[in-house]
Amino acid sequence: MNVSNETLPTAADTGAVPKSASYYGRPIVKPHVWKPYIAWYFWIGGAAGAASVECVCARMRGADALATVEKRAALAGVLVAPVLLIADLGVPSRFINMLRVFKLTSPMNLGSWILTAFGGAIGASTFAELLGWKRTSRALEVVAAGLGPALTVYTAVLVADTATPVWHEAGDTLPFVFAASGVASAGAVGVAFAPSQQNGSARRLMIGGAIGLLAAGAAMEKRLGPLLGEPYRTGTGGSFRATSGALSAAGIVVGLLGHKNRTASRLAATCVAAACVLERFAVSAAGKQSAQDPKYTIEPQRARLNARRDLDLESSG
Amino acid sequence: MSGLYDETAAEREMATHTQQESRKGFFTDTTLCIGCKACEVACKEWNQLPADGYAFTGNSYDNTGELNGSTWRHVAFVEQLRSGALAAPAAPPPQSPAQSQSQSQSQGAPTGGHQVVHPDAGRWLMESDVCKHCTHAACLDVCPTGALVRTEFGTVVVQQDVCNGCGYCVPACPFGVIDKRDYDGHAGKCTLCYDRLQDGETPACAKACPTESIQYGDVEELRTRADARLAKLQREGQYTDASLYLRDTGDGIGGAGAFFLLLDKPEVYGLPPDPFDTTRDLGRLWRHAGYAALALVGVTALAALGTRR
Numbered sequence: 327m328n329v330s331n332e333t334l335p336t337a338a339d340t341g342a343v344p345k346s347a348s349y350y351g352r353p354i355v356k357p358h359v360w361k362p363y364i365a366w367y368f369w370i371g372g373a374a375g376a377a378s379v380e381c382v383c384a385r386m387r388g389a390d391a392l393a394t395v396e397k398r399a400a401l402a403g404v405l406v407a408p409v410l411l412i413a414d415l416g417v418p419s420r421f422i423n424m425l426r427v428f429k430l431t432s433p434m435n436l437g438s439w440i441l442t443a444f445g446g447a448i449g450a451s452t453f454a455e456l457l458g459w460k461r462t463s464r465a466l467e468v469v470a471a472g473l474g475p476a477l478t479v480y481t482a483v484l485v486a487d488t489a490t491p492v493w494h495e496a497g498d499t500l501p502f503v504f505a506a507s508g509v510a511s512a513g514a515v516g517v518a519f520a521p522s523q524q525n526g527s528a529r530r531l532m533i534g535g536a537i538g539l540l541a542a543g544a545a546m547e548k549r550l551g552p553l554l555g556e557p558y559r560t561g562t563g564g565s566f567r568a569t570s571g572a573l574s575a576a577g578i579v580v581g582l583l584g585h586k587n588r589t590a591s592r593l594a595a596t597c598v599a600a601a602c603v604l605e606r607f608a609v610s611a612a613g614k615q616s617a618q619d620p621k622y623t624i625e626p627q628r629a630r631l632n633a634r635r636d637l638d639l640e641s642s643g
Numbered sequence: 644m645s646g647l648y649d650e651t652a653a654e655r656e657m658a659t660h661t662q663q664e665s666r667k668g669f670f671t672d673t674t675l676c677i678g679c680k681a682c683e684v685a686c687k688e689w690n691q692l693p694a695d696g697y698a699f700t701g702n703s704y705d706n707t708g709e710l711n712g713s714t715w716r717h718v719a720f721v722e723q724l725r726s727g728a729l730a731a732p733a734a735p736p737p738q739s740p741a742q743s744q745s746q747s748q749s750q751g752a753p754t755g756g757h758q759v760v761h762p763d764a765g766r767w768l769m770e771s772d773v774c775k776h777c778t779h780a781a782c783l784d785v786c787p788t789g790a791l792v793r794t795e796f797g798t799v800v801v802q803q804d805v806c807n808g809c810g811y812c813v814p815a816c817p818f819g820v821i822d823k824r825d826y827d828g829h830a831g832k833c834t835l836c837y838d839r840l841q842d843g844e845t846p847a848c849a850k851a852c853p854t855e856s857i858q859y860g861d862v863e864e865l866r867t868r869a870d871a872r873l874a875k876l877q878r879e880g881q882y883t884d885a886s887l888y889l890r891d892t893g894d895g896i897g898g899a900g901a902f903f904l905l906l907d908k909p910e911v912y913g914l915p916p917d918p919f920d921t922t923r924d925l926g927r928l929w930r931h932a933g934y935a936a937l938a939l940v941g942v943t944a945l946a947a948l949g950t951r952r
Contacts, residue, residue: 349911416824482935487785501935
């Protein structure tokens, strides 16, 4: 259970001093224990939130078919999301404990409330529509759209609010990665399923979102610096991220060139959606990698300590 | 009726901790640890925690490996030996304590424990690790169910009947202490033997420790004791590289309820050199999330503008 195959050479083995001393190369912080359900949820929840905003925007300019597609996407999202979240719990029967407190210091608790309220609004809006209460339904769509952006970005705060090095240190840029992924996915849904005479805004959203995803991802990696950027360039995290980037680029190109062709448009939408999913898996995998190697914990903390000590020396000298 | 009222008042007092106890904790003095692992065994016995299976890590005498959901004490073994010291003990060049000190400082790693038993062979560091019971505890802050609570003893405890096993506390802990258990799905970690404390007893590990390397008591008193111990070691010149870890309340976790006297840098024992409660940055994180949410709405509205459907 606790077997580690990793051992750093000790001073005794090499006669030299190891660069970053650690305890047999073992992790200092624990990697997250979430199953792939959670990465899927990050994508689905994020897309549902952005879809609710696009739904209202489409409604306002009379593109009702597109609005309906986006609303169905949001509804599907909130139906699947709790299943994924509950499946990941260690004690699924206690899922409701998420709502036994309202706790500002816990992004997961706030997120549970956001998801509950958002799901309630989208669900009630759909129900009202079935009953033929058009105005109530539209009003509830606006309520959902008010909560949607929070649903899309809170998961970035959730992962950044940990001791996982590449998550915490990317706290300023990660929400933009998640927002771009949500926007691109909502756009892709519109492009794939709405009638082509109504999906112009969805196409712009899909392509703009995919460009934003590439830009925000690059900004995040730059912000993380050479050391902490490593988990996004190597291993599983690196593979996911590289594939995601290639699919985004492919989606942008195909989406721009083939905008008059239904099949090409759907291909582009698939590429962009897959890129968004893989970006979430890249974040999950890179987080795990950065926790598993103690150098990502030790070296930034050492640097911080040294900087503080230099500052103290300066101010005292 | 008055009897009923009294009972309710007593219950209320318990629930709100109006009867505040002084903060309790551990001072683990690694200079006294002999690596017997009695703390590990006593903890497992008292808290009825399952064994971790038979594992051979090859890392000195440490086959426990790490703290996790069912291992709440972990003795770390660090062998700092000179090259070839065990094969052919050679007499080292004579060094003044000042020289050897500056050498071990500049290289940051083992140059040999000077005045220990075998001055030429090196030294063997042992440290019994445990949950730090942080003043600002990330696990408690991020817990979405309120299963993690602060007790009347100032300790941090998982309520096993509330925890739903979401696993958020696991990556949040800056020390990698708390973990989710496979066998019941809950998160688990040291409770500072909450049940024993309620009866005025010493936690099992401290009770079992034969050398008083693990000292239990009021945190304030332990801090005084640790300061005195450090001063004594430095005065006597035997452990000039000793330092106190997590004793300072000005650090990123506001000081710990369980702190340590170490003989090398924290990372050598598998401890973070500058731990912090991630929640201290939560305001900044939400602010940037707010900007991203605004950007999302702006971009979506913009895409809809000026469109012919």
